[in-house]
Amino acid sequence: MNEVLTPDICVIGGGSGGLTVAAAAAAFGVEVVLVEKGRMGGDCLNYGCVPSKALLAAGKQAEAMRHASRFGIADVEPQVNFGQVNRHVQGVIDAIAPNDSVERFTALGVRVIQAHGRFTGKRTLLAGDVEIRARRFVIATGSSPLVPPIPGLDSVGYLTNETLFEQTRKPGHLVIIGGGPIGMEMAQAHRRLGSDVTVLEAARALGKDDPELAAVVLRRLCAEGVDIREQAKVTGVEPRGKAGVRVHAATPDGDIVVDGTHLLVAVGRAVNVDGLDLDKAGIAHDRRGIKVTDKLRTTNRRVYAVGDVAGGLQFTHVAGYHGGLVLRPLLFRLPARVNETIIPWVTYTDPELAHVGLTEDAARQKHRNISVLRWPYAENDRAQAEHRTDGLIKVVTDRRGRILGATIAGAHAGEMINLWGLAVSKGMTVRDIAGYVPPYPTMSEIGKRAAVSYYAASTRNPWVRRLIGFLRKFG
CATH class of the missing domain: 3.30.390.30 (FAD/NAD-linked reductase, C-terminal dimerisation domain)
Structure with missing residues (x-):
């Protein structure tokens, strides 16, 4: 027979938004259950913001060595040990991880259940062998790398941000599909660490930003040797030799072929709603995310959604902002309304x-x-x-x-x-x-x-x- 819990709040997802809600609610003495099927800290800590910034920091140090003569110090071509770079990245993750750990949240008074959660009704969630009947639910399941249906992609060992930081050997030639923030950050980091890099972008690189200022960044990346191909729509991928990859793309000037040793797919994010059985809870959603009001309430009045899964801007600080907002109605029955015009964003290139x-x-x-x-x-x-x-x-x-x-x-x-x-x-x-x-x-x-x-x-x-x-x- 399943264990039955009746907390005041059940949070689904242990990333920025979910942890914000769980920690704050527990601090007020509210009974909270947190359900997380993967690693605590979510995408940001384990596969996104933290490791990418650590890798960028390594690349920045390498680039500074190459151009020290501006300050009267001899230029030096850095000797990059990619295995040690990887250990640096993992070390940063390990240093931050205790803040998001099961142990910390248990000590805060949160019941953490490490299992997949799915709704069985409008106010019931099943997580492993535990049935949770909460007064309110907060869905904070985040997003995952979007993998487009490119012919031949499954035939090669492509990377996403979830696997990129496992690499202990420097890519010889990294081909990146996608010229958004993730693609451009990783392009510059790997180029500075000694890899050849080609970026294939179907439209305009850094297309969500002001073109005038995006051009400042793109000029620098090109000057550093990153090969940026805009209006290059990838049409197919195939293996090349024992470990390489060949990418075919269509451009206004004709078809092109790019050969590389590694392939990174960075074309965006897909919200994590599969397996939640949202329909059983009466929660409407589409491919962009869970449908919410400007108060972050779903079509089930007992359920809120925060962060990436809510279908808006996909940033860690937005998830934290959402988490803080929903605490107002959850704890105090006060109104709260999202204002996306106040949300800043940063692409951490140099x-x-x-x-x-x-x-x-x-x-x-x-x-x-x-x-x-x-x-x-x-x-x-x-x-x-x-x-x-x-x-x-x-x-x-x-x-x-x-x-x-x-x-x-x-x-x-x-x-x-x-x-x-x-x-x-x-x-x-x-x-x-x-x-x-x-x-x-x-x-x-x-x-x-x-x-x-x-x-x-x-x-x-x-x-x-x-x-x-x-x-x-x-x-």
Whole structure:
């Protein structure tokens, strides 16, 4: 006979969103059951954000060695031991893993069940041999790498982000299908660690970002030797020799063939809903995810969905944001509403590419009259001191100077975007940014200079100049 549990909240999925809900609810003394069939910490810790940033850090060190002469230090071609690089990556995962572990959450008072969960009714979930009848459910099952139906793909040992970080030998020639953030980050990391890299993108590389600023990143990657083929739709894959791969693609200029030693598929993510038996719980969903309201409630009023599986922006910080939001109705019966316009995102290439709010094109469609403010890194003293002058900030405002969005391409863009995320979320104006005092010399001054440039036209206004001249008469 199955064990029966009747917790206040049952969370399905042990990634960022699920762990946020479980930890916070348990802290308030609420009885929580967490169901996770895989590794605690989810995709981000084990296969995504953490290992990819660790690999990028290794590549950044290698690249710095090649260009040390800018600072009067001899250039050195790094000797890369890919096995040790892999141990570095795994070491970072191991250092963070205790924060997301079964032991920690058990100590917090959460009952963790390591089994596959599936709904058997509108308020009942079966996880292994445990039946859970909860007051409320939160689905936080995340997403997995999307594998497109490319002819011949199953005949080769292709990689995804779930298997890429298991490699202990450097790829000779890594072919990447997909020119989005994951594809471009891994392209640069592997190129800097000594691999040849070709990226095949069916449309435009970094296509979700502002083209002007994405071009800054793409120019750098090309300069470092990454072969980026845009408008190259992969039509087939076949084995080449004992361990190689041959990729066929169609381009506007004709068909091309790319030979490599390894193949990485990075064309997007598919939400994890298979096997949950959502229909038995009356939960509507489609290929994009579970259908939710702007309050993250599903078609079953007892069930919420957060993170990737909710069908919106697929970022770890979004899952955490969702988790915090649903705690309001779950614990306090308070309203909560998702606002995706305040969500920033970052592509962690070098230079980084960060964005929050509306792009220039989106702002022009929504607002008739906008201002676009730019300021280059080359005009910043700290950027000059560090020889990191590639890039710029681009700020979009409405006609009254309210900040609608910002995009940054350049060093530390991921850190610098935080101020602009606050500005967008609080409805701040360029006057607010122009009035704050950043320390000198920092790259944060780039943002302030962009804000101050909003007033440049005023310095040429004849009425303003006449006013200044008139006031001078009074001493």
